[in-house]
Amino acid sequence: MLISACSTPALVVKEVSEPEVAPEMEESAAKPTLEESKSTEEPASTNDVIVEVSFSQDVWPILEKYAVTAHGGKGGVFLESYSDILGNVVPGDPETSLLYKALIGDGMQQMPPGNPLPDEMIQMIYDWIKQGAKEN
Ligand code: HEM
Numbered sequence: 001m002l003i004s005a006c007s008t009p010a011l012v013v014k015e016v017s018e019p020e021v022a023p024e025m026e027e028s029a030a031k032p033t034l035e036e037s038k039s040t041e042e043p044a045s046t047n048d049v050i051v052e053v054s055f056s057q058d059v060w061p062i063l064e065k066y067a068v069t070a071h072g073g074k075g076g077v078f079l080e081s082y083s084d085i086l087g088n089v090v091p092g093d094p095e096t097s098l099l100y101k102a103l104i105g106d107g108m109q110q111m112p113p114g115n116p117l118p119d120e121m122i123q124m125i126y127d128w129i130k131q132g133a134k135e136n
Helices: 055-073 083-088 100-103 119-130
Strands: none
Touching: 055 083, 055 119, 100 119
């Protein structure tokens, strides 16, 4: 008589491994913002245009008309040539120039006496001195 042994079937546990789902790596970092490109170059303004004053074209005709004939050494001042005029000017510094001080009456009687030059003429001579009082 055969007694068959019961054999317990081996319990096969099949491990079912869930596929690992990698969490979505969302790009949460904000995109680098473009730096505002600031232009350092300002558009040229017409106010910045520097007009060079000419001694022969602008300054001399004024002095010749209003100073030369009447002056002739009054107050020890001659204004009959470029070098005469330069003797009363500090190139680049109108405020300390006797010529400009005379025209605005700074510390002295305003020239020409009793008949000041129009502001535009005084400004022109100021600019000429400021620009170096050149013999241009
Ligand atoms: C640079 C510096 C100047 C000095 C120190 C100076 C000084 C003098 C002085 C002391 C007199 C005599 C004033 C009198 O007798 O009452 C005089 C007269 C005169 N100045 Fe000047 N002056 C200067 C520039 C000028 C300029 C730039 C002008 C013209 C744009 C001018 C025009 C005159 C005129 C026309 C007279 C004659 C006034 C007259 O005889 O009736 N001066 N100046």
